[in-house]
Every structure is written in C-alpha cells, then in structure tokens.
Amino acid sequence: MSTATEPTTLMKQLVGKAAALRVQSGMIVGLGTGSTTAYAIQYIGERLKSGDLKDIKGIPTSFQSVVLAKELGIPLTTLDEVDRIDIAIDGADEVDPNKNLIKGGGAAHTREKIVDSLAEQFIVVVDASKLVDKLGSTFLLPVEVLPFALTPVMRALEKLGGKPQLRMGVKKAGPVITDQGNFVIDVKFEAIDNPAELEKTLNNIPGVLENGLFVGLTDLVLVGEIKDGQPTVREI
Ligand code: 5RP
Numbered sequence: 729m730s731t732a733t734e735p736t737t738l739m740k741q742l743v744g745k746a747a748a749l750r751v752q753s754g755m756i757v758g759l760g761t762g763s764t765t766a767y768a769i770q771y772i773g774e775r776l777k778s779g780d781l782k783d784i785k786g787i788p789t790s791f792q793s794v795v796l797a798k799e800l801g802i803p804l805t806t807l808d809e810v811d812r813i814d815i816a817i818d819g820a821d822e823v824d825p826n827k828n829l830i831k832g833g834g835a836a837h838t839r840e841k842i843v844d845s846l847a848e849q850f851i852v853v854v855d856a857s858k859l860v861d862k863l864g865s866t867f868l869l870p871v872e873v874l875p876f877a878l879t880p881v882m883r884a885l886e887k888l889g890g891k892p893q894l895r896m897g898v899k900k901a902g903p904v905i906t907d908q909g910n911f912v913i914d915v916k917f918e919a920i921d922n923p924a925e926l927e928k929t930l931n932n933i934p935g936v937l938e939n940g941l942f943v944g945l946t947d948l949v950l951v952g953e954i955k956d957g958q959p960t961v962r963e964i
Contacts, residue, residue, distance in 0.1 A: 738959040739855040739952025744768040746950050746961045747817045747853045748775060753782040756810050758843040759797055760818025761790040761836035764853045768817045769793060773800025787813060789843050790836035791907050807842070816847035821867040821940070822860045823852060823949055827964065828923050830863050832870030832940030835895065835904055835912045841938055845945050855952040863923050863941070868914035869930075870895070870940040875911050877935020882913065884933045890915040910937055 744767025751757055751772055759769055775781035777800075785805040788794040797804055818840055822830040829852065831837045844850045860866055869890075873881045878894070885892040895904040895912040903911050920926055920941075927941035949964040 735954050735959070736855050736857070739954065740764040740853075741767045742959045742961055743853040743855070743950040743952040745771045747851050748772045750849075750851060751775070751781060751784060751815060751817075753784065755784050755814040756805065756812060757784055757786050758813050758816025758818070758847050758850075759786045759788045759793040759802075760816065760840055760844070760853075761792050761834045762819035764819040764855070765793070765817055766796055768853055769796050769802070770800065773797075773802055776800075776802060785810070787816075787843055789818065789839040790834065792834065792836070807846070813843060813847040815849045815851065816844045817851050817853060818844050820852050820854050820858055820942075822863050822865070823854055823858050823946075823951075823964075824860055824863050824923070827852070827946035827949055828863060828944070829942040829946060830867050830869055830940050831942055832872075832912065833867070835870065835872070835906045837870055837940040837942075838872050838906065838908060838938040841942060841945075844942065849947045850945055852946050852949045853952075854949065856954075859951065862919060862921075864917045864920040868893075868916050869920070871913045871915055871930055872906055872908070872910050872937040872939070873913055874935045874937065875909075878911055878913075881933055881935045885913065885915050885930075888917075888929065890917050908937065
C-alpha cells in the first residue's frame with residue numbers, strides 16, 4: 729500500500745483511520761472497496777493485531793476486499809451466516825449535499841449496495857475532491873449489465889438521455905468483467921436532478937443488475953481535507 733505523503737493519500741489515510749476507529753469488538757463489519765476503504769481495512773487489521781479489537785467479522789464487497797482482509801488476518805463471513813451488519817465502511821466517487829452517492833469506480837457497486845444498505849451504520853470515507861453540488865457533475869454513472877443484454881440496455885440508456893460507454897479493461901484486453909461476471913456501462917447524464925427516480929428507472933431496465941446511485945443510505949460521511957496545511961477529518 730502507498731505510503732506517499734501527497735495530500736490526497738494523507739487525506740485517504742486519515743479518513744480510513746477515523747472510520748476504522750469506529751469499529752468495536754464483536755461487530756460484523758461491511759468491508760467496502762477502493763483505495764480509501766483499503767486504508768480503513770488496513771487500520772482494522774492493525775487494531776486486531778494489537779489486541780485493541782477482538783471478535784470482529786468482515787463481510788467483503790469485492791475480491792479486492794477479500795484479498796486485503798485475508799492478508800491482514802481479518803476473519804470473514806458471509807450474508808448467509810449473519811443476521812445483521814453493525815457497520816459498513818465504503819468509499820464513493822461523488823457525494824452530494826444530501827449524502828447521496830455515485831459509486832462503482834471499482835465496478836463493485838452491486839455487492840457494495842447490498843452490504844452497505846444492510847448495515848446499521850453506513851460510513852462513507854472520501855477526500856474533499858469527491859464532494860459535488862449535483863451528482864453526475866464529475867463522474868460517469870456506472871451500470872452493471874448482463875453481457876447478454878448489452879445492446880438493448882445501451883439503447884435504453886440513450887433513450888433516457890444518457891451517453892453510455894462500455895468500460896474497458898486496463899492491462900486486460902476487452903471489457904471490464906465484474907466480480908459477478910458482468911459488464912459495466914458508464915453513462916454520462918447531463919444533470920441528475922432526481923437521483924432516487926433515476927436509480928429506480930435504471931434498475932427497471934431488463935438486463936441491468938444494479939446502478940451506482942446510492943440514495944438515502946449514508947449515515948455519516950468522513951471527509952479528508954487539508955486545512956492550514958494539515959490533513960483533517962470533517963464529519964457530514
Ligand atoms: C468501488 C467504489 C469505490 O468505493 C469508489 O470508486 C471510491 O474509490 P476510491 O476510494 O479509490 O476513490 O465505489 O466500486
């Protein structure tokens with residue numbers, strides 16, 4: 729993991745640590761995906777190792793969080809084995825003033841939405857660059873789609889006024905394949921005025937598994953900021 733001292737990394741580390749400190753012994757913890765959450769997972773692992781934290785179990789939201797948790801010795805469980813998730817910690821690509829989110833930059837939003845929505849407390853960890861006035865202003869909206877339905881879903885997204893593009897792999901020829909074996913379409917919408925309505929409309933297109941709009945799920949946002957040259961955490 730990066731130990732660089734560039735401001736964004738410092739902010740991510742700080743919010744990751746702040747979120748990890750909210751985990752208590754005995755908790756079932758949703759482990760999100762992405763570079764910011766990775767710091768939270770790292771600090772949870774360190775607290776476990778030092779004995780500061782005991783008897784926790786993680787529910788991972790991606791292969792990334794499975795691998796990381798295993799490396800750090802965090803015991804894992806599944807949704808079939810628990811009757812609750814006490815806390816979930818996850819990153820975001822955009823956060824609006826109502827704490828609604830765009831997620832899916834890591835193509836993990838389908839499992840993330842399942843785990844984050846089940847958590848008693850859902851904590852979002854971001855650096856200040858993720859705060860926007862309106863969702864869709866800086867980030868394309870990810871939509872996971874069954875490969876079988878790719879073309880009709882692309883057409884349906886265009887009919888809704890979106891500009892869809894199939895997400896392509898990096899260091900992998902062809903499209904990105906999600907942990908479920910599906911494709912991701914990234915969609916540019918000029919303005920997302922009603923995220924709740926768009927979330928439902930998109931999920932109603934046959935072949936769409938899930939989209940990256942997380943509406944009304946967030947309990948707390950921890951924002952990493954640099955103030956007077958010092959990295960700080962602000963709570964929203
Ligand atoms: C993965 C996600 C990530 O949480 C989101 O992309 C933020 O990642 P990062 O903390 O690396 O900016 O939604 O699907």
